């Protein structure tokens with residue numbers, strides 16, 4: 001009996017998913033059974049940049065756990081080639097979810113619960129530039145577009161999942177041309193043509209910063225240690241295609257501000273790519289590619305959005321609402337200009353952030369701050385505790401609502417229903433919703449992204 005119990009426990013243990021797995025979107029009907037979201041345990045990627053063929057090819061090996069029988073789901077925007085599961089060739093179909101919100105890659109083999117190894121080859125064409133100076137490649141990510149995270153470049157799980165990732169970068173046919181890699185992971189330079197990057201296991205598909213470029217393409221680079229309020233010597237690395245001193249000076253001011261407000265910087269490094277973008281940038285965990293004017297907004301995201309992380313598209317409004325509320329100098333307001341909003345009321349399979357999150361999310365928080373202030377409380381103080389309590393985990397709107405109500409004793413549920421979940425009354429539904437693009441996250445053109453990848457001159 002004892003042996004049997006032991007064997008049973010081992011099986012359950014082997015197939016048990018990580019803590020974040022309970023944030024996975026629900027399985028959905030597929031063929032004779034269902035497509036199931038899986039739990040990535042580890043992903044390693046060999047990235048080959050070949051100067052002869054001018055191709056960036058990738059070989060990926062992903063170990064994952066399946067907790068119930070079904071057709072496993074992952075995602076990769078480029079076409080997967082030569083896919084095997086536990087060494088056997090399998091077909092993969094691009095499949096929409098039941099609400100037609102997104103598309104996912106579904107492995108056309110029904111498998112029981114267990115652990116599996118997926119191998120995939122593919123070619124990256126997005127933001128890869130081969131020219132006479134060398135090769136550049138960058139994984140620029142976006143929260144505002146569907147399938148805009150790591151899956152745009154390499155096979156990934158959807159946003160809820162935290163798993164360790166390793167990149168092995170090979171540069172072929174670039175003898176005598178030095179290249180640089182900037183990444184928010186640990187970089188080991190094996191030789192002039194071979195690098196290894198290890199990213200923390202806390203990272204999701206929205207966390208990773210990766211930028212490879214010919215050393216001569218970007219010459220402005222300042223590195224220093226910033227003494228954190230917890231005494232750490234925090235390495236700061238700033239590289240830039242524009243004047244770098246303003247970035248250095250502002251970074252020091254912003255780190256001081258953010259650490260006073262929200263506690264020690266949550267990541268092991270600060271990596272900043274100073275760009276020509278007048279306004280706007282992109283956020284990563286402890287990293288950003290940004291214009292000077294959005295540097296504060298993007299560094300704030302290292303606490304909220306890329307420190308604590310949204311579990312899905314319905315959680316993304318908090319990232320932009322809170323960042324915009326900080327941009328707006330933590331404004332308070334008794335009233336909200338719009339009648340209702342639906343920032344977290346979308347399909348459970350939606351993966352991108354509602355574009356109205358900046359204006360409507362920050363207006364909502366201004367009202368929350370006002371109501372708290374009337375009772376002698378401060379929303380910023382709550383956020384500091386909320387960030388620290390949930391750091392490096394995935395959060396949902398429901399969790400934020402629950403913690404806010406518990407901490408303040410104020411019943412915000414009606415406000416959440418009306419301004420966040422979009423549970424409109426019939427009259428409110430006919431009210432016009434005002435949509436506005438936010439200056440901190442404008443839509444970047446393909447050309448702008450390519451110029452960030454391989455700067456001209």
Ligand SMILES: [Zn+2]
Pocket residue numbers: 283297301319320323440441
């Ligand atoms: Zn933002």
